[in-house]
Amino acid sequence: MGMVTDSEDVTENGSALARSQAARRRRVLDVTLAMADRGGFDAVQMRDVAAEAGVALGTVYRYFESKERLLLEANVEQVELLGERLLERPPEGTEAVERVVDVLNRACRWLTRRPDATAAMVRALGSARPTEADAVARISTSMGQIITAAMHAGEPTERDLAVARILTQVWLASLVGWVGGVDGPEVIARDLERAARLLIA
Amino acid sequence: MGMVTDSEDVTENGSALARSQAARRRRVLDVTLAMADRGGFDAVQMRDVAAEAGVALGTVYRYFESKERLLLEANVEQVELLGERLLERPPEGTEAVERVVDVLNRACRWLTRRPDATAAMVRALGSARPTEADAVARISTSMGQIITAAMHAGEPTERDLAVARILTQVWLASLVGWVGGVDGPEVIARDLERAARLLIA
DNA sequence: TAGGGAATTAGAACGTGTTCCAATATGGGA
DNA sequence: TCCCATATTGGAACACGTTCTAATTCCCTA
Known part of the structure; x- marks a missing residue:
């Protein structure tokens, strides 16, 4: 549970100001997710x-510099949550390939089950500008960790990291294709599985 | 030169109406590219x-339903042009891997040489909606063909197609990362090369 | 408990994508 | 050649992201 750093620290700070700020921030994030959903x-x-969050427009902008950032921050949490979920029930399969495929499939199902929210996240990712680079990076880092964790216990090798990075990119591009209406959710699953099998001998 | 279907057919049609329409369309596309550049x-x-194209705003919208579509159509041409360029001077290398890496590097250099135009294309790709699905598909299809062509002459196998698709996705995701400010152009080149070497034994 | 500085608020205002409309220009067919 | 359908025009109007400001509220500290 020690993954999230910023927001949680603020929550722990007992100052009344910090507490009400954290509460506001949370309300905005929650409302955002609900609406995206x-x-x-x-x-x-x-x-x-x-x-809907009960704050002024200017306050939203004080916390999140743009609509993209707002959506990205809300979804960073979601992806990290997804990571925890996947850890709770570890991937099935004796071979690394099987475990990775399993984890990718589950991630895929989880995302396509909330199509609108995922579409919103992907669109924010796709139109992110350098100011939002850190949020984008957090999302792909999370996804990368999910994948390396599925490969095997312990430190991932150089090659593991490279493979995980490629799979993360395929994952992202597939989602972009899906949100862009180019192909359906089954294509994402198929592409991811094929990529995993080709990359993990 | 028989790849493009719609627009060229119209050009060939001698009707004065069709001709002036095609000319307008072309002017708009040219201006778009110049501005994106x-x-x-x-x-x-x-x-x-x-x-700048000398038409009314409404006319632009008569030809292109949205800003994204406008940018996508303009860039479909560019990517197809890139494909032709790459065919003119065939990729170097005796092994398939080498040729694919060469072609990917050249494509990458070509794109990052016009950073703003590429950024515009990627952002349009990233925020494409289902209405623009066909344009998005044309771009990734072109990229896929560029890659399969580099592998070897003749019909690509099932596996070739799958590999090309993955590389196209890595290409797209890398560009998104680059435009989003997550990593620099050298990372795109590195990622693409690594992916190619891992996928093409 | 009073003062001061920071956060918040309400709302106006601006820029740009998109839509809409009435008037006009254009080109093809009778 | 004249007429009509249709393309084009100019410009207003609207939606929504974003910025700005003056007034107000809130909380820490002395």
């Missing part, structure tokens, strides 16, 4: 987020 | 495109 990127409108 | 996605403003 039903309607995707376009359904998340800054004015609405502010109104 | 210096300033990226944000520098392409619909009003400016219309003004």
